[in-house]
Amino acid sequence: MATVPYLTLNNGVTIPQLGFGVYLVPQEQTQRVVEEALEAGYRHIDTAAAYGNEAGVGAAIAACGLPRDEIFVTTKLRNGEHGVAAEAFEVSRRALRVDVIDLYLIHWPVPSQGLFVNVWQTLEKIYAAGGVRAIGVSNFLPDHLDTLLAETTVVPAVNQIELHPTFQQGALSAAFRGHGVAVEAYSPLGRGADLNADAVTALAAKHGVSPAQIVLAWHLGVGNIAIPKSTHVDRIRENLAAAQVTLSSGELDLITALDSNARIGADPATAAFTQM
Numbered sequence: 001m002a003t004v005p006y007l008t009l010n011n012g013v014t015i016p017q018l019g020f021g022v023y024l025v026p027q028e029q030t031q032r033v034v035e036e037a038l039e040a041g042y043r044h045i046d047t048a049a050a051y052g053n054e055a056g057v058g059a060a061i062a063a064c065g066l067p068r069d070e071i072f073v074t075t076k077l078r079n080g081e082h083g084v085a086a087e088a089f090e091v092s093r094r095a096l097r098v099d100v101i102d103l104y105l106i107h108w109p110v111p112s113q114g115l116f117v118n119v120w121q122t123l124e125k126i127y128a129a130g131g132v133r134a135i136g137v138s139n140f141l142p143d144h145l146d147t148l149l150a151e152t153t154v155v156p157a158v159n160q161i162e163l164h165p166t167f168q169q170g171a172l173s174a175a176f177r178g179h180g181v182a183v184e185a186y187s188p189l190g191r192g193a194d195l196n197a198d199a200v201t202a203l204a205a206k207h208g209v210s211p212a213q214i215v216l217a218w219h220l221g222v223g224n225i226a227i228p229k230s231t232h233v234d235r236i237r238e239n240l241a242a243a244q245v246t247l248s249s250g251e252l253d254l255i256t257a258l259d260s261n262a263r264i265g266a267d268p269a270t271a272a273f274t275q276m
């Protein structure tokens with residue numbers, strides 16, 4: 001079974017650097033794929049209220065037989081629930097069937113709603129009460145972090161952002177790391193789009209591993225937390241085994257050179273959807 005490194009967050013909590021994401025995993029498949037991921041050796045699951053599959057994650061955690069404290073589970077507050085964050089947290093906690101959530105994130109800042117500071121203050125209270133081991137943000141830009149730092153007390157433990165070889169957000173990552181905020185890469189494979197780049201396929205051939213393993217080894221090598229998603233057990237295992245692939249600094253640089261501002265998802269400065 002692959003050994004995944006742990007990173008220590010700014011409050012001392014440790015997080016497996018390679019986790020398993022479940023966005024777009026249908027609710028009826030979620031228990032199965034999360035159990036397969038846990039069986040393969042993942043100990044970090046990333047879900048969100050908006051994904052509609054927290055109950056499947058909770059069912060897998062309950063059924064897998066692992067001690068609760070061996071599994072790191074993250075979920076996120078929906079954009080449309082910024083005004084009812086405390087209630088939404090309780091709904092997630094019940095769906096996940098856990099007493100304590102490991103990491104709770106504001107899914108998007110939605111600056112047009114103007115509520116993320118209030119939300120953060122609610123998360124600070126949940127954290128102080130022991131309902132969550134760490135609180136963080138997702139899709140936050142440096143000016144959103146500056147607002148939190150100026151108006152609230154707890155520094156976010158992580159910022160979960162779109163980050164893959166063709167969209168690296170280096171300046172944004174550096175700004176957050178400069179304040180002790182760990183960078184967590186979502187869509188770490190570029191939803192598959194980054195796997196055909198010549199540098200990726202050439203390194204895969206050189207190391208005798210898959211393109212996905214090269215991309216994930218790059219994430220781990222440059223210090224990102226990464227949460228690839230797959231519904232196929234062979235890929236679930238393959239992605240985890242990337243923790244055993246080590247790239248030299250020159251090889252890491254070859255992947256870093258692929259950066260080309262190829263955003264896939266929404267721009268957090270303007271994203272204002274409330275269905276998520």
Ligand code: NAP
Pocket residue numbers: 020021022023024046047107138139160161185186187188189190191192195210212213227228229230231232235236238239265
């Ligand atoms: P991703 O992990 O980069 O890519 C997933 C896609 O790649 C799926 O189509 C999957 O197909 C395919 N894939 C997975 N492993 C593969 C492999 N070894 N070889 C070839 N193809 C492979 O993208 P993502 O799902 O967007 O992001 C991962 C996680 O990040 C999500 O599940 C979610 O937890 C999180 N996320 C967070 C946000 C946010 O706003 N905070 C936004 C997006 C995602 P199959 O499933 O068919 O194998």
